[in-house]
Amino acid sequence: MTENVSSLSDDRIAYLEGLVRRGRTAAxxxxxxxQQDVDRIVKAIVLAGLDQAQYLARLAIEETRLGVLEDxxxxxxxxxxxxxxxxxxxxxxxxxxxxxxxxxxEVAEPIGLIFSLIPVTNPTSTVLFKCIMAIxxxxxxxxxxxxxxxxxxxxxxxxxxxxxxEHGAPEGVFTCVESPTIPDNNYLMRHKEVKLIxxxxxxxxxxxxxxxxxxxxxxxxGNTPVYLxxxxxxxxxxxxxxxxxxxxxxxxxxSEQTVVIDDEIYSLAIRKFADLGAHICSEKETEILGRMVxxxxxxxxxxxxxxxxxxxxxxxxxxxxxxxxxxxxxPIQGVGREYPLSVEKLFPVLSVYRATSVDEALRxxxxxxxxxxxxxxxxxxxxxxxxxRTFSEAINAGRIIVNSPGSIGALGGVYNDMVPTFxxxxxxxxxxxxxxxxxxxxxxxxxxxxxxxxxxxxxxxPNQIYFNMNAVENLRHFPSQSTLxxxxxxxxxxxxxxxxxxxxxxxxPVRVLAIPDAEPEVKVVMQGVEALNLHRADQxxxxxxxxxxxxxxxxxxxxxxxxxxxxxxxxxxxxxxKRVVQYPTEKINRxxxxxxxxxxxxxxxxxxxxxxxxxxxxxxVTLADYSLSPDVAIVDPQFVMSMPRNLxxxxxxxxxxxxxxxxxxxxxxxYTDSNAMQAIRLAFKYLPIAxxxxxxxxxxxxMHNAACIAALAFSNCSVGVNHALAHAFxxxxxxxxxxxxxxxxxxxxxxxASVPTKFMPSPNQRGYIAHKKYAMIADxxxxxxxxxxxxxxxxxxxxxQLLDRLEIPRSIADLGISKEEFERAMPxxxxxxxxxxxxxxxxxxxxxxxxxxxxxxAYRGRSPANLGSVSEQATTKEWAxx
Amino acid sequence: MTSTAEWxxxxxxxxxxxxxxxxxxKVNSAQGEVTLDFSSVLRIDSNxxxxxxxxxxxxxxRSVKVVLRAVNVDIYKVLKLLKLTQRFSFLT
Numbered sequence: 001m002t003e004n005v006s007s008l009s010d011d012r013i014a015y016l017e018g019l020v021r022r023g024r025t026a027a028x029x030x031x032x033x034x035q036q037d038v039d040r041i042v043k044a045i046v047l048a049g050l051d052q053a054q055y056l057a058r059l060a061i062e063e064t065r066l067g068v069l070e071d072x073x074x075x076x077x078x079x080x081x082x083x084x085x086x087x088x089x090x091x092x093x094x095x096x097x098x099x100x101x102x103x104x105x106e107v108a109e110p111i112g113l114i115f116s117l118i119p120v121t122n123p124t125s126t127v128l129f130k131c132i133m134a135i136x137x138x139x140x141x142x143x144x145x146x147x148x149x150x151x152x153x154x155x156x157x158x159x160x161x162x163x164x165x166e167h168g169a170p171e172g173v174f175t176c177v178e179s180p181t182i183p184d185n186n187y188l189m190r191h192k193e194v195k196l197i198x199x200x201x202x203x204x205x206x207x208x209x210x211x212x213x214x215x216x217x218x219x220x221x222g223n224t225p226v227y228l229x230x231x232x233x234x235x236x237x238x239x240x241x242x243x244x245x246x247x248x249x250x251x252x253x254x255s256e257q258t259v260v261i262d263d264e265i266y267s268l269a270i271r272k273f274a275d276l277g278a279h280i281c282s283e284k285e286t287e288i289l290g291r292m293v294x295x296x297x298x299x300x301x302x303x304x305x306x307x308x309x310x311x312x313x314x315x316x317x318x319x320x321x322x323x324x325x326x327x328x329x330x331p332i333q334g335v336g337r338e339y340p341l342s343v344e345k346l347f348p349v350l351s352v353y354r355a356t357s358v359d360e361a362l363r364x365x366x367x368x369x370x371x372x373x374x375x376x377x378x379x380x381x382x383x384x385x386x387x388x389r390t391f392s393e394a395i396n397a398g399r400i401i402v403n404s405p406g407s408i409g410a411l412g413g414v415y416n417d418m419v420p421t422f423x424x425x426x427x428x429x430x431x432x433x434x435x436x437x438x439x440x441x442x443x444x445x446x447x448x449x450x451x452x453x454x455x456x457x458x459x460x461x462p463n464q465i466y467f468n469m470n471a472v473e474n475l476r477h478f479p480s481q482s483t484l485x486x487x488x489x490x491x492x493x494x495x496x497x498x499x500x501x502x503x504x505x506x507x508x509p510v511r512v513l514a515i516p517d518a519e520p521e522v523k524v525v526m527q528g529v530e531a532l533n534l535h536r537a538d539q540x541x542x543x544x545x546x547x548x549x550x551x552x553x554x555x556x557x558x559x560x561x562x563x564x565x566x567x568x569x570x571x572x573x574x575x576x577x578k579r580v581v582q583y584p585t586e587k588i589n590r591x592x593x594x595x596x597x598x599x600x601x602x603x604x605x606x607x608x609x610x611x612x613x614x615x616x617x618x619x620x621v622t623l624a625d626y627s628l629s630p631d632v633a634i635v636d637p638q639f640v641m642s643m644p645r646n647l648x649x650x651x652x653x654x655x656x657x658x659x660x661x662x663x664x665x666x667x668x669x670x671y672t673d674s675n676a677m678q679a680i681r682l683a684f685k686y687l688p689i690a691x692x693x694x695x696x697x698x699x700x701x702x703m704h705n706a707a708c709i710a711a712l713a714f715s716n717c718s719v720g721v722n723h724a725l726a727h728a729f730x731x732x733x734x735x736x737x738x739x740x741x742x743x744x745x746x747x748x749x750x751x752x753a754s755v756p757t758k759f760m761p762s763p764n765q766r767g768y769i770a771h772k773k774y775a776m777i778a779d780x781x782x783x784x785x786x787x788x789x790x791x792x793x794x795x796x797x798x799x800x801q802l803l804d805r806l807e808i809p810r811s812i813a814d815l816g817i818s819k820e821e822f823e824r825a826m827p828x829x830x831x832x833x834x835x836x837x838x839x840x841x842x843x844x845x846x847x848x849x850x851x852x853x854x855x856x857x858a859y860r861g862r863s864p865a866n867l868g869s870v871s872e873q874a875t876t877k878e879w880a881x882x
Numbered sequence: 883m884t885s886t887a888e889w890x891x892x893x894x895x896x897x898x899x900x901x902x903x904x905x906x907x908k909v910n911s912a913q914g915e916v917t918l919d920f921s922s923v924l925r926i927d928s929n930x931x932x933x934x935x936x937x938x939x940x941x942x943x944r945s946v947k948v949v950l951r952a953v954n955v956d957i958y959k960v961l962k963l964l965k966l967t968q969r970f971s972f973l974t
Binding site for chain 1 (some may be wrong): 929959963964
């Protein structure tokens, strides 16, 4: 290829450079044109081409000696009138499409200078088509017609160019290479100012285009299989096939090549072909024809036959046919080199195959498709939708034409609603990048203007929440045929179960399942399912802390949907709306779940989460789906009045952590904020009182409410990096969840309040606001400070003071964990924390190194390292805009 | 050496004349820079592009800076596509 280019003389290169310069300038000038300018010119050149359709057809016939005058004139008219009809109202300048509901706008950008190859088989029509496309899209074209069609193409280009310039198009918008050669084409294909190659031509030209390293549109060779199925409208099918295959003497590459006919209708179909002017070849004639029109060495058609009349081909082959013969029909027994006529034949010779079954017919069509026609065109005549569907799936063709002629059908706009074209994309099967009918959109760079959209948010909570002292009495309102109380042995001993039973309607059979007071294992869940099945329960009352309630959620899930795979449902996800694994919606049982918490921390009574222990693999998995949320929550403080002090402190801090993390979550909304802020206020005020005076009913009640309210918030916006750190640390060192959270909390507030190393993508937030929200919390708590930074510092201090008041150790070192042990654990801690999904809603995206820093900060305790890096200048006014 | 600044307001009806006559004369006689005011010009054609290329060539030979004032973005894009922006200075 390079040698070819190097064979060009300096004069020839200067000539080609001149064409490029003109085209490039025209393309640049064209960018200034408006839609009205373009449409005015398009209409003018369409009329010019239409006016000269017959003249150009005659020129093409005289020069190429291929095809039929009348058909070429029709093609020229289709290339102008039909194409115009398709494009006339389509925007191609500026905004071309808008999708307001998606915030998307498409804007057209011209390509620039296009180098275009024109084939000998459809020369003038292809020129007309491409000129119209180029003007419509504000591009300039350098044409290189096939040497055997140069004069007619040059004349078509002249007509279109003069009309275009007369109506305002830039000078040089179309040029034509004089007597183009392969070296010329190669030079232009590689020219840096040529932005696109549109190669409508033979396989060699198309391959050269794709090999040039430039973006290219190319067509592939065709070999159109036709399935004439027994339910087809036979008269229509035979006429359509003859119309198509004889159109312009078969020069359109989408025309029919081999017709596979069902045995039941084969004889009748052949007779109809004969009645309508086809000559049915004998076995001997088929053999002669195959030898004469197909080159046995290459397996391709001989050029001498292309575009010739049936009678001329017959004469050349020594076959005796009637003078009015339109088509030579040659029966073949297979596809491949031993059946020469099974390949593409751009002349009126049609091979036919008799199939004894649908399967055989489809197999032969696939064989024809693969014998040089991949990605191009296929045709089926049938009234059986199922067979049409099967055919469409089996055949690899960009155009599958149903009950209409292949060639004219593929051109689009006449027999169907496909895009009118003179260039067929053939997909990867044909070595092309598209299977489309090439049209104006392929001549444009389409720019997408994507406006920021806000993700749809939600606020989902259980249907009913009863709260305050003795709220358990509301159990009376829930009739049940059979109720299972899930609890733990300690609560049973403490008489809590008896209290609950007292308010269940007397006639309701009640069974109690006491499970271990630990995060549930699968076997515990299955025990519950067994009990539910045994008693045909329609109500579960989960009485306990987070573990019991989580277990009950999973029992309900497996009872209602036994096929649910807990392992699969625990698959990770980034966005709950886009998760891969969906929870089952089909249920064989229905059960109401009522959750009665006996601690004030997890909020599991209203959350859509459940933690499951996988002992075999030594890991903890979290299941999350709103279908896991209990139907009813009863937040009755009488069940927490006797909660031990350390548990009060730890669960209370868990509640505070939920609320603080929900407050700065990237998914926070005004709905979650209202809950998070109130929970923070309640926790700061009542947690120390509940800790110091466990029998203080008001404090217990408010903390119980705070835990539930915080859970309403984080159920809808999730938590953050504090939880990721606490999960990893707690699991590694056997530290309770609330306490682990407490150790991290001041450090995480300081971390989130400082300028992130990496911002978390958060389409619903305008700018980084975590530090401002902490300032807002500080104000809510009445803490000191004028600037945002001061308020954040006050919040950290207030948190530390709260932890001190709750007598919670303030450093990991205080727990007795040695520095060496902690150091050894660090790689695993960092890895597990980074894998934890909790941080994905954190405002700051944590680097692994930052997680390590946070762990060490918590190890040392006190004086969070990052404080002070937030803007000192930010004022209260700033958070007011959050 | 003292430099002088010349200023030509380009009339959209006579752009070619302005570029091929007036601007050329100014470039030939100027010793500093020539400013062409395009504020009234909405669009340029291939001939104008050619004239601007020639003017840029002449200005280069004579070491005169040609400043284009108030060129709209459509015209600027044409000049950018043709790699002519580097041969002119622009003033808003």
